[in-house]
Amino acid sequence: MSKPVLATTSLAGCFGCHMSFLDIDERILELIELVEFNKSPIDDIKTFTKQCDIGLIEGGCCNSENIHVLKDFRKNCKILVSVGECAIMGGLPALRNGIPVEECLREAYLDGPTVGLNTEKILPNDDELPMLLDKVYPCHEIVKIDYYLPGCPPTADLIWNALIALITGDELKLPYEVVKFD
Amino acid sequence: MNDKIKIVIDGKEYWTEHGKTILDAAKDNGVFIPSLCHVEGVKTAGSCRICNVKVNGRNMTACSTPVAEGMTIVNNHPELEELRKAIVEVMFVAGNHFCPACEKSGNCELQALGYRFLMLVPRFPYEFPDKGVNAESKYIYHDRNRCILCKRCVRTVMKDDKHVFALNSRGGEHIHIKIDTELASHLTEEEAQAAMDICPVGAILKKERGYYNPIGERKFDKQPIGSEIENK
Numbered sequence: 001m002s003k004p005v006l007a008t009t010s011l012a013g014c015f016g017c018h019m020s021f022l023d024i025d026e027r028i029l030e031l032i033e034l035v036e037f038n039k040s041p042i043d044d045i046k047t048f049t050k051q052c053d054i055g056l057i058e059g060g061c062c063n064s065e066n067i068h069v070l071k072d073f074r075k076n077c078k079i080l081v082s083v084g085e086c087a088i089m090g091g092l093p094a095l096r097n098g099i100p101v102e103e104c105l106r107e108a109y110l111d112g113p114t115v116g117l118n119t120e121k122i123l124p125n126d127d128e129l130p131m132l133l134d135k136v137y138p139c140h141e142i143v144k145i146d147y148y149l150p151g152c153p154p155t156a157d158l159i160w161n162a163l164i165a166l167i168t169g170d171e172l173k174l175p176y177e178v179v180k181f182d
Numbered sequence: 183m184n185d186k187i188k189i190v191i192d193g194k195e196y197w198t199e200h201g202k203t204i205l206d207a208a209k210d211n212g213v214f215i216p217s218l219c220h221v222e223g224v225k226t227a228g229s230c231r232i233c234n235v236k237v238n239g240r241n242m243t244a245c246s247t248p249v250a251e252g253m254t255i256v257n258n259h260p261e262l263e264e265l266r267k268a269i270v271e272v273m274f275v276a277g278n279h280f281c282p283a284c285e286k287s288g289n290c291e292l293q294a295l296g297y298r299f300l301m302l303v304p305r306f307p308y309e310f311p312d313k314g315v316n317a318e319s320k321y322i323y324h325d326r327n328r329c330i331l332c333k334r335c336v337r338t339v340m341k342d343d344k345h346v347f348a349l350n351s352r353g354g355e356h357i358h359i360k361i362d363t364e365l366a367s368h369l370t371e372e373e374a375q376a377a378m379d380i381c382p383v384g385a386i387l388k389k390e391r392g393y394y395n396p397i398g399e400r401k402f403d404k405q406p407i408g409s410e411i412e413n414k
Binding site: 082085088089090091092094095097098135138140141145147148149150152174176177179180181182 | 274278279280281282283284287288293296297300302303304307308310311312327397403404405406
């Protein structure tokens with residue numbers, strides 16, 4: 001039987017969940033025996049080259065590119081897992097949800113205390129840049145998500161236990177200390 | 183007159199006294215009934231509904247129902263667990279509960295109930311309300327977006343016999359707790375800390391106190407909420 005294929009991505013996240021994933025330490029050698037990596041920052045494969053079994057999503061959706069990548073993951077992965085508070089509820093980027101986008105941009109690029117070099121007073125408007133969404137959305141409000149691993153970041157043990165449970169089909173063990181929202 | 187009466191919780195018999203509520207009687211006997219609005223020794227509000235139990239087959243709030251001889255109470259039941267979990271989830275989506283960015287995280291009772299009920303994600307859509315923040319008083323930072331309207335602060339935080347917090351716009355969707363900033367400015371540091379401690383979530387914070395206890399040493403880092411009652 002071929003190995004299950006794993007893909008990962010970071011949307012509107014800080015890569016902290018990926019860092020926590022790497023905190024599985026030497027178990028990564030075991031993981032390499034168990035799964036094959038496809039599109040992921042870990043092996044630097046940029047586009048899907050085959051159908052994947054498990055997709056780990058870090059971060060919520062704050063712009064049109066996040067939506068595009070997330071839908072691409074849904075199309076190419078049998079199981080999608082929201083990893084971390086940002087994927088689950090928007091997280092820190094969602095702190096802007098009570099503030100209109102225009103006000104955010106004005107504060108960041110025109111009126112804020114650190115905009116001294118922006119003498120021409122322009123907002124980023126290149127066609128290549130993704131459009132900001134009106135607010136930051138949790139992943140499960142955009143596509144169907146199958147499982148959720150909370151934490152900021154989720155502990156390495158939680159990510160490991162969940163992956164092993166998914167791969168082997170064994171019941172997921174969730175000790176009290178492992179599930180935290182911060 | 184002998185005030186001792188017998189009640190049954192989850193099939194087990196317990197002794198308690200007339201005049202107690204189900205919540206307190208259960209607590210005395212080492213049975214944890216979760217609650218967010220209840221404060222021991224303070225008039226009951228019955229506002230959070232998390233302490234719902236089945237009394238002789240009917241759903242009742244344990245914090246506001248007095249015990250009676252021979253009462254049969256169901257506390258540990260999948261249906262009740264599901265109801266309580268759903269209420270916790272509603273509270274999470276109705277406010278801005280950014281746990282990673284909240285100073286109350288680790289000591290928050292709402293979060294602790296989320297852990298206890300193993301809430302991995304709320305089933306309802308997030309509302310991301312914008313109800314305003316008040317940081318005008320000297321020691322208190324009041325974030326209404328985190329408030330769950332338990333009214334603990336309304337009932338307990340006093341200065342010169344006046345209420346520092348009050349319920350505003352009752353009955354409508356704009357219902358909120360309002361802080362009397364003038365009165366709150368006269369609170370001492372200790373009184374402000376007590377106000378923060380009485381709040382089950384991070385709606386009332388004491389300024390310059392954030393992240394006082396490191397991760398791992400906070401109230402609910404190692405032990406679930408209620409274990410102090412159950413392990414007594």
